[in-house]
Amino acid sequence: MKKHIVILFSFLGLFFFGQSKITVLKTGERTPISNASIFCKGKLLGKTNIDGTLTFKTKCEKVEVKATGFYEDEAVVDKVMELGLSKTDPKTQSIEGVTISDKSDPRALAILQKVNNNFKNNSPHSLDSYSFKSYEKISFDFDEDSIKQYNQYLTHRLDSLKLVPTKTQSAEQKKDSLEKLNVMKLMTQSKLFLWERASEYLYSKKYGEKVNILDNRVAGLKQPVYEMLALRSNRNKIPKEIQEENRTLYRYFLTDSIEIDGRKNYVIRFRQADYKNPIQKRKFNGYIYVDAATYGLKKIESNSKKKSEGSITSIWQPIDNKWFLLKENFKIKMGSTVFDEKQKDKKSKDNSEEKLKKKFGNYVFVMADYFDFKTSINENKKDFTGYSMSVKNSDGDVLEKYRTDSLTERERMTYTKIDSVGKKYNLDQKLNVLTGFTKGKIRVGNVDFDVLQMLKYNQYEGFRLGIAAKMNEKFNKYISPDAYIAYGFKDGEWKYGAGIDLKTTLDKTSYFRAEYYNDVDAAGRFPENLWNFKMKINNSGVDLHNDRFYHLKGFKLSYENDLSNALTVRVSAKRDQEEAKFDYNYNNLGNSFENFATQLTLKYSPNSKSMMTPSGKLTYEQNYPEFYFNYEQGIKTLGGDFDYSRFDFLVQHSFKTKIGVTGIRVYTGLVTGNAPIWHQYAINGLGSGNSTLNFNLTSYLGFATMEGGKYYNDKFVGYYLTHRVPFYFSTFGKKISSFDMVYRGITGDMKNTAIHQFEFEKLNHFYQEIGLEANNFLGSPFNLGFFYRVGYYATPTFKENFAIQLKLNFLGF
Template identity: 85%
Template sequence: MKKHISLLFLFVVLNLFSQSTITVLKTGERTPIPNATVSCKGKLLGKTNAQGILSFRTKCEKVDVKAAGFYEDEAVVDKVMELGLSKTDPKTQSIEGVIISDKSDPRALAILQKVNDNFKNNSPHSLDSYSFKSYEKISFDFDEDSIKQYNQYLSHRLDSLKLLPTQTQSVDKKKDSIESVNVMKLMTTSKLFLWERAAQYSYSEKYGEKINILDNRVAGLKEPVYEMMALRSNRNKIPKEIQEENRTLYRYFLTDSIDIEGRKNYVIRFRQADYKNPIQKRKFNGYIYVDADTYGLKKIESNSKKKSEGSITSTWKPIDNKWFLLKENFKIKMGATVFDGKKKDKNKKDDAEEKMKQKFGNYVFIMADYFDFKTSIEQNKKDFSGYSISVENSDGAILDQYRTDSLTDREKMTYAKIDSVGKKYNLDQKLNVVTGFLKGKIRVGNVDFDALEILKYNQYEGFRLGANAKLNERFNKYISPDAYVAYGFKDRAWKYGLGVDLKTTLAKTSFFRVEYYNDVDAAGRFNENLWNFKMKINNSGVDLNNDRFYHFEGFKVSYENDLSNTLTLRGSVKKDKEEAKFDYNYNNLGSSFENFATQLTLKYSPNSKSMMTPSGKLTYEQNYPEFYFNYEQGLKSLGGDFNFSSFDVLVQHSFKTKLGVTGARLYGGLVIGNAPIWHQFAINGLGNGENSLNFNFTSYLGFATMEGGKYYNDKFIGYYLTHRIPYYFSTFGKKISSFDMVYRGITGDMKNPEIHDFEFEKLNHFYQEIGLEANNFLGSPFNLGFFYRVGYYSTPMFKENFAIQLKLNFLGF
C-alpha cells in the first residue's frame, strides 16, 4: 500500500513540475485579462481564469496568446510566465505615457545599467574554476507549420507534372530536372542540414578556458566543419539587446516583477526604436527577466519585427551565486524555397492563397542545453594545455550519451539521406572551398590557392596577376610543397618562387620550410610576419601610390613553432641578391648588393583562442592585446655586404568602457648599422601627391593625407587610435551604423640621410591626422572616412590637408 501511495505521490509531483503557469495582464494597467486563449500550433491549451492565470502542460517551446480587444502575442514556455497584451483600439488611453511614448522607461534603463555593471561579478568567469557540458544542435529546415503544407503542395505539383506532355530535353537539362525533383522529394521527409555537438567546458582562473569536443557529427560530411565548432552564443557575454552602446536601438519598459523559483525578477519589455506608428509602438520585440537580488540575467527573448523572421531565447541559472547559461534557442529565417507557378484565373479569390503556397520559408534552428555544472574543480595544468579547443571524437558514435532530447524521425532521416547525398556530390570538398576562403584560401581538391595573390596593384608593377598554389593535407599530412608565379603589367616582368613545408607533428603548428624566390617588394615595407588574413587585406593597398621598389632573389630556410596556445616563434636564415628598381645609389656603392641575414619573429596573443585542424591552426577568436616582434641581423662575415641590426614591434589592443570602444595600435622600428634604403623604414603614405582630391583605400599602418613614397627613416614610432562613439542607429536595410573618431601620428629620424642618393625626405617631426569614419555608410559594407592633416606638416591649403578614405567594415579597426 505504501508503495502505491509513493508512486502516486511521485506521479503527482512530476505532473506538477511539468506544468507551466502563465499570467496574462493588460499592458500599462497591470490588471488581469480573463478568458484569454492560450494555444500551440492551433491546439487550444486553455483559457485564463478571472485572475488572468492559466496552468497547462505542453511540449511546445512557444504558445500563442489571444484575447478579444487585444493584440495577440506569444510567449516562450517556462514554468512561470507573464505576458502583457495591448488594446487594439488606437484611441485607448490605458497604455498612454510609458507605452506609447517613444522614450525608454528610466526605471528600466536603471535596472539594465545595473545588469551591465554587475555582469562581470555575476559571470562564471569570476569563479576560481568551473566545468560543465553542453549539447548543441543546428539544423536547416522549413518551419514546422509549413512542412505539412509543403508536402501537400509538392504532391499536387508532381501529379500535375505527370499530366504534362513529354518534352524533348538535352541530357544536361534532363539531369538537372531529375535532380531538382529529387531534392524536392528529399525535403518532404528530411531536413537539409543537421549538425550535433557535445562538449565539455572547463575554466581555471590560472590556466584559462579549455573546450573539449566530446563528439560531433554533420549530416553529409565525413569531416567536421571546424569553423562551426567555434560558434559562440550568449555564454559569458552581454546580449546585444542590452549592451550600453545599443540602447538607442530599443525602447525599454519596466512592466512589473514576478517570482520565478522563489526569486524576485524584474520584467522588462522592449521594442525596436524604429517602430513608427502608435499600433507598432504597442508591440514588443521581446522581454528581459532580471534577478532583483543580483541583477543577473534570468532570461531574454528577442524577436524580429516580423514574427516569421525568427527569434532568440536564452535562459540562465544561478549556481554558487553566479549565472550560468542553461538553455538557448535560435530560429532565424534564411531565405525561402520558391516554386514557379502561374495563376489560373485572376478573378478567383484563392489565387493569392495559391501563389503564397509556392513560397516556403527556410530557417536555421539552433538549440543548446548546458548541464552537469561543477564549481571549484580540480585544476591540472595538463588538462588545459594545447590549443583552446581540442577534438576527441567526430563520428557521432557517442553523441547519444549527451543528447538532452532524442532525435525526431525527420532528424534521423536527415542523417540517412543527407549522408548519401554528401557522398554522391562530394559535399566535403565543396564546403572546404567555402571555409578555406574565410582563411584566404581557395581550395580545389588537393591544392590551396592564396586568395591574396590573385590580383594586386601598386605604382611599380601596376596590376599584378598571380597564382600561388600549395598542396594541402589531402596530398600528404606532413609534406606540403608550394609554388607561385606572378606578372606585373606595368614593369612587364615575371616573379616566381618554390617552397616546401615539412611538419614535425600534427598536434600543433611546428614545421621547417625551405624556399627559393625571385620577386620585388616596396622599399622599407613594415614586416607582416605572422599577420592574419584580415590584417594583410587591410594593409594590401599601402603601396597604391608608391613606386620605390627593389628586386630580390635568393633562398631561405625557416622554422615555425607554436610554443604555446598564445606564443608563436619563427626563425629563419636567408641569402639574397638585392637591387633597387628606381634611381638609387647607396653611399657611392651602387644599387645592387648581397645580403646574408638571420631573422627572429615572435607573436604573442594571450587572449586569442585557437584550435588545431587537419589543414592547420585555426584562430577562431582574435582577442586583444597582441604583440608582434621582429629582429633581423645582417652578417657581412657570411657572404653579405653589410652588418646591420633591424628591430620592429607592433602592439595592438582594443578595450571597452562606458564611453565606447577604443582601439589602439602602437608600432615602431630601429635600424643599427649600414644598410640600403629597403632595409630602413618607409613611412606609409597613401596619398597621390597631386593637386587633386585625395581619395584612397585604408591600410593598417598608413596615413590618408600623406604622399606615398616620400618619407624614410632608420628609426620611428607611430600610433593609431580609434574610438567608437557609443551611439548606434539604423540605416538602410537592416544595417546598424555608428561613428569612429580616428587619430594617427608618427615621428622619427634618419641618422645619415645623405648616403641614400635618391629623392626623399626624413620625417623628424610629428605627422598627425584626425578623422571621422561613418561605419556601414548608407547601409553599405563600407566605412567612409574623412581625414585632415594637423600640426607641423599641415599646409595653408585645405585640399592638401584633406583626404577621403574607404574601408571594408569587416576588417575591424
C-alpha cells in the first residue's frame, strides 16, 4: 500500500510540477506577443519567443504575465495555456471595442449548445461506477502582492506609535487596543482562516453516490463546520457561465482552436453583457476550452470585471471517454481590511489633521485537486449504506497522506496561531450559533433555541412571543429534554409544553419522544410533519388573516427512524382535550371533546443528500422529487369521542428543460368518519377579505387572492405550478433577476356541512389564480408577485381579484 501511495504522489508531482507552455497573444488581433515576461511570485521564469510562447516549470498555482505596452494579467498554471493581453493605448482600445460586436458569435453559441446536449453523456455519472479522491484547501488572507506591503505598513505604524505620547486609558480601552494590536501582528505571520479536507467519492448506478470525508481540519476549531464539508463545485454540474438560461448574461466569441495533449480544442472567450468597456485590463471575463471530438469541457476560467475582485478556474481531463474534474482554483474578494491614518493637512493653515484610509484586500482562496481515478469499482452495498456523506476523521492526523500541495510557512503558522485564538475566544461556540441559525436554531452552549418560536403572528393570537429551548448533544449524546412557553397579546393567554428525546443510536436518526402540550392551533391546518426549516418559514404566514383556532391540551408519544438515506418514518399516539376558540357547535354536541389518535408519517426524498453530525442529521443537498404522507386514525374505544381517518399527501418536484425551470407541488387530503371542523381541511386563504388592497406574505400552500378562514372541506386536491422564464438580467448591485409565471388551483367538497354549526363555505369548484413573480426585485433579496383570481370564484371587481405578495428569495419555489 505504501509503495502505491509513493508511486501515486510521484505521478502527481510529475504532473503538477512538470513542464507548462504558455502562448501570449494580442487581444482582438490574435497575433503573438514576443518578449512577454512570465513571473511566479515576482520571480522571472522567462520570456516568450517570437511565436509568443514560453515553456517553463513552476510550483506556482498562477503566473503573472507582463509585456510593454499591454495591461498585465495572470493565468492559472496548466500544461497548455493561452492568454490575451489588451493594449494600454486608450485609442486602440476604443477601436478594438468597435470591432467586437455586442452580440454573441453564432458559432460559439452552437458549440456551447452541443456542450449542454452532450453533458450527461460526457459526465462520469454515465458510467456504471467510479471512484476518486480529492484534496481541498480553503483560506482567507490578503492577496500575495499585499502581504509584503502590509508588513511594511505595520512596521512603520508600530514605530510611529512608539513616538506618540501615551494617552490615559481605562482598563477596557487598554484591553481593546492590545487586542487590536495582537490581531494586526497576527495577520503578518499567518492567514486569517485555513481549512483542509481530503475526501473519497464512490459512485454506482445501482447504489448511488457516497462521499467519505477521509480527514479534515479547520484552524481555530476543535470540531469541523459540517455545513462547510458540503461545499460543492463544478464537479457534477454545468458551470453557470454556459448554462442555457444564463446565455443572455454573457457575450461569447469563437476566437481560435488549440491542441492540448493531442486533442483539438475550441477556444471561446466571453464577457458579461453589461461589460461594454474594458475595465482594468480585461476585454473578456474569461475563456472556455471545448474538446472538439466529444464537446466535453476541458477548461473554463471566469474572471470578475475588475481583476482585483477575483477569478474561478476549473480544469477537466478525459478518462475512458468521460470528463472528470481535475483541478479547481478560486480567488474571490471578500471585503478589505481598512486602517485609518491621521496626517497633517498641508492645505490647512491651522495644522489640522486629515484621515487617510489604508486598504488591504481580503480574499477567499480555494484550491482543489482530484486524483486516483478508477472507472470501474467493486460495487459493495456496504460501502454505500447510511447517509450520502460520512466523516471518517476530523483531527487532521492523516491529511499529509492526501496533500497534493504542501503547506507554506504562512499556512503552517495559521494552525499554530489561529488554534490558540480559537481556544481563547471560543470560536467553536460562536460558529455553532451562526450555522445553527441556518437550520432554525440559535446555539448557546448546551442549549439550542428554536428561531421559529420566537415571534409569530395570526389573527387569533395577534403577535405571539415565545421561547423554546432544547438541550443539545453537549448536555448528553442520547438524552435531550426541551420546553417552550409563549404568550399571545391578542387572546391574552399563555401556551407551554415540554418533552424529551431518547436516542437509540448515534449513527442515524432514531429516537423515542414523549411530550406534553397546552397550546392553540389553526383549525384544519395541513400538517407540516418532517418539513424542513425553509418550508416551515415559507408557510408561517398562512394564518395572518385566519382567526379560527382551537385549544388542545394533552400527551403524545412518538418514535422516528431513518430507514435509509431517503426514507424517514414517524409513528405516534396522542390523547388530548380539544376546544374551539370561535363560535362553533359540532352536531349539537358542543365545542369541547376528548380525542385519542394514532398517526403514521412518511417522508421519501430519493435524491437528497444527508450526513450525520453530532447534533443530528444534516441534509446538505435538497433534491427533488420529495414525498410526504400522513395517516391519522381517531379511536373511540381508547377514550376518544370520535372514530375518524385522515389522509393527506404532498409531492413536490422541480426539473429543468430547454424552456426553463419548472416547479410543481401537488397536495391532497381526505377525511372519513365523524370529527369536528379542526380535523377537516382549511383551504388556506391569505387575503383579509376587506375592501383594502390585498397585500400578503407568501405561504407554501396558500392562495394570495382568497379570503382567510372562509373555506373548509373534508376532501380536496390542490396544485401549485411555477415556471422560471429562461431570461436572466442584471439589476441593481450584483443581483441577477428573472421572472416566474405561477398558476395555483384547488377543488374539493364536503359531504355534510350542516353538522358544523358555524359560518363557513365549502369549496366545491375550481379556485384558480395566476401570477407573475419578479425575483430579486430591484436587486433586493425579495420576490414581488402580482396575482389575479380567474374562473368560477372571480368577481366583477378588479380589487377583489387582485393581490400583491412578498417572498424571501432564498425560500425557493
